[in-house]
Amino acid sequence: MLDRARELDAADPLNGFRDRFTLPEGVIYLDGNSLGALPKAAVERVHQVVTGEWGEGLIRSWNDAHWINLPQRIGAKIAPLIGAQPNEVIVADSVSVNLFKLISAALKMRPGRKIILSEPGNFPTDLYMIQGLQEHGLAEQRLADRDTILEALDDDVALLLLTHVHYKSGAMHDMAALTKAAQDAGALVLWDLSHTGGAMPVDLNAVEADFAVGCGYKYLCGGPGAPAYAYVAARNHEALSQPLSGWMGHAQPFAFQDDYTPAPGVDRLLCGTPQILSMSALEVGVDLIAEIGVDRLYAKSQALSEFFLECLSERDIALELVSPSDSSERGSQLSFRHENAYAICQALIARGVIGDFRDPDILRLGFAPAYLRFEDMAEAARHLAEVLQTGEWQRDEFNQRTAVT
16 A cells, blocks of 8 residues: 555645645654644744844834734635635634624624524534523523434524534535525524635635634644634625624724724724734745645545545454545544544554544544645554554553643
8 A cells, every 4th residue: 555655645736735844754643633734934934023023123013014914914815715705704813702703793683583503512612602602691502413403493593603524523514505594594604614724625605604713723734823714704794793892893993092983894803913923824824725725635635535544444444434434525534433542542643643532432633635645644544553453552651641632
């Protein structure tokens, strides 16, 4: 399989992009769905911002280096990656904070309705934000399994909140069908694109989605704690009202008026001062992903995951696949169930194969096609087979739970 992998790499049109990332020697990095690898250009860019724009330009750089427009500029670059218009996306805060803003806005746009519909097992912060609003009497959470979501849509639902690609299984929702069903029931729709943006095509405008959020530190390779982004369909701009009325969301932030007047359009989602250093790093990642192209990235991620499964089969390794078997129905990851998934994950990490574990029994491997090779798939499958066949995972040090895997 290794010879075939090298042949596939030689024919891969994206193979050259690997050299534009920093990847430690001897490491096969299969955790890009939690933290993308470092683009080499980001190091130079952040150094330039710190030493030149901050160090030399000081306060002048808000204008001279165009810091003040970074949220809009990067948002406009993310927009075509998710099927949006440039004026519909803004970079700000975190996914959690943007969820709070948009859930609150949706409730205000649907007076008389308080139900936020989601699914059990959604990413925790999505549910926690609903529960926080529920604690204050502003919302009610309703959860429905993915095969009963349509039945749970009724006249009380203000918002359907779902993650497009499930963080644990990688299963993908039918965005178009669910968006239409929710809107036909009079509800708004908010999609979490954290495991979608930068990894696979999505067209928010085509499906007429109302809102979306996504993170910058996974497939967009913006670095740890990179700012998130938020999308609001242009048709909802006028009605958009969010509760975090910070000064950067004001129509004239430097007029320093006592009374709040929201900025036009998606800019009103801004709150506090933009995080210039982290936004500058994020912009490098966004530019690189845009250069490669989401369609090409998705095609390669499907090929990588299929080849990995083929490598496991060749070695007669039968793990329970939790992700959909059809690559068109899953995101850029494969998840396997095993009662000793945590120890297996730790044993792989000790070998330099970095995946991750999701409680209670999921081994999750993310395929970031911008910098992974088919050779990485063959070698990772070899390591996984050896860990399972030798019982290496049974060593005590691999079974000691730690907070970070």
